Amino acid sequence: MKGVKKIMSVFYLMNKDTPALRVELEAQRHICKEVQPINLEAGPIYLACQEHRVSSAFTEWMRLRAPLWEIGSRRKEILQNYAVNLSDQYWLQPQGSDITWKDITPFRNDFTLKAVPSPNPCTDGRLPKHWAIIDDKRVVIKESSGPYYREAKNEVLASLLLHVLDVPHVTYIERRNLSYCEDFITEDSELVPAWQVLDACEKKETENRFDFFRRCCDTLQIPVTEKELANMLLFDWLIFNEDRHFGNFGFIRSVSDGKFQGMAPLYDHGNSLWFDLPAADFHCIYLKCMPFAKIFERQSQFMRASDLDLGRLTDRVVAEIFQKVWGECIQEKTIAKMLYLVQRHISSVRKQMER
Numbered sequence: 001m002k003g004v005k006k007i008m009s010v011f012y013l014m015n016k017d018t019p020a021l022r023v024e025l026e027a028q029r030h031i032c033k034e035v036q037p038i039n040l041e042a043g044p045i046y047l048a049c050q051e052h053r054v055s056s057a058f059t060e061w062m063r064l065r066a067p068l069w070e071i072g073s074r075r076k077e078i079l080q081n082y083a084v085n086l087s088d089q090y091w092l093q094p095q096g097s098d099i100t101w102k103d104i105t106p107f108r109n110d111f112t113l114k115a116v117p118s119p120n121p122c123t124d125g126r127l128p129k130h131w132a133i134i135d136d137k138r139v140v141i142k143e144s145s146g147p148y149y150r151e152a153k154n155e156v157l158a159s160l161l162l163h164v165l166d167v168p169h170v171t172y173i174e175r176r177n178l179s180y181c182e183d184f185i186t187e188d189s190e191l192v193p194a195w196q197v198l199d200a201c202e203k204k205e206t207e208n209r210f211d212f213f214r215r216c217c218d219t220l221q222i223p224v225t226e227k228e229l230a231n232m233l234l235f236d237w238l239i240f241n242e243d244r245h246f247g248n249f250g251f252i253r254s255v256s257d258g259k260f261q262g263m264a265p266l267y268d269h270g271n272s273l274w275f276d277l278p279a280a281d282f283h284c285i286y287l288k289c290m291p292f293a294k295i296f297e298r299q300s301q302f303m304r305a306s307d308l309d310l311g312r313l314t315d316r317v318v319a320e321i322f323q324k325v326w327g328e329c330i331q332e333k334t335i336a337k338m339l340y341l342v343q344r345h346i347s348s349v350r351k352q353m354e355r
Contacts, residue, residue: 107187152178154273159269194249197213223260
């Protein structure tokens with residue numbers, strides 16, 4: 001009704017027990033109405049880079065933290081769980097509450113209990129996933145999708161290949177079409193997805209996306225080399241990973257001083273190796289990719305600094321890894337064709353990189 005004052009809910013965006021922002025949300029729909037900076041240096045790097053538009057930046061950050069933020073029931077669930085996450089130490093403290101980080105942190109508290117704040121409402125992604133505590137370790141469990149249910153096995157296969165190539169990576173295991181991996185973030189570090197650094201500077205008109213991204217990293221003093229980025233892109237090409245968007249890689253940042261420690265171990269390789277295609281549609285050229293070009297052949301220009309020793313991935317080694325992941329299914333025509341194409345593709349890419 002016109003003239004009726006809307007009731008606001010006030011929260012503080014906290015970094016552990018340090019407030020970064022004061023946030024006013026419309027109480028029923030939880031839409032962000034006003035943001036007042038308190039200590040932006042204590043908040044997500046994305047907000048510090050967007051000081052001139054911090055209110056809309058907070059809304060974007062929160063939506064990307066939990067894409068269903070705009071749906072009423074999910075918003076309520078997020079707020080009831082203080083927006084805790086196992087990728088960082090940010091959370092929303094209601095104004096007037098005496099609750100502390102020690103009370104709600106999922107890094108130490110048993111969030112599997114009903115009355116304890118859970119990180120699951122703020123766990124996004126295309127596939128359903130949730131956190132569990134196994135042997136006192138925080139583990140994310142992710143489903144695979146029909147009709148082929150290959151994503152979980154692809155995660156394991158990728159981690160085994162990365163181990164052979166000696167590239168820092170997250171280790172996955174697979175059980176019944178589910179992938180399991182341990183949280184690589186601690187209570188003293190945070191994961192900064194690559195998209196959060198893209199506003200560190202303005203893109204030049206003649207600048208390609210790769211060079212622009214590297215300049216953003218330099219501006220924020222992120223210790224990442226062209227070689228590390230090239231290795232990631234080259235590996236994605238080897239397994240036809242089509243989902244390396246700016247939310248699927250990132251950097252580790254210290255909570256105590258805000259300094260970047262380096263690139264995060266590589267993760268999220270489920271959407272690779274023709275995960276959603278029948279064998280008849282398997283092919284190795286003009287496949288779509290991210291994040292610096294739309295197809296791998298064009299993105300290959302940013303892989304020149306790679307030092308991956310592709311000679312380690314002999315046909316025998318690759319076949320052994322496929323056997324370990326797929327077991328008896330390796331005899332099936334679909335998996336046999338996948339193995340054959342990957343072996344041929346690795347050989348072809350190795351020759352191209354040696355030119």
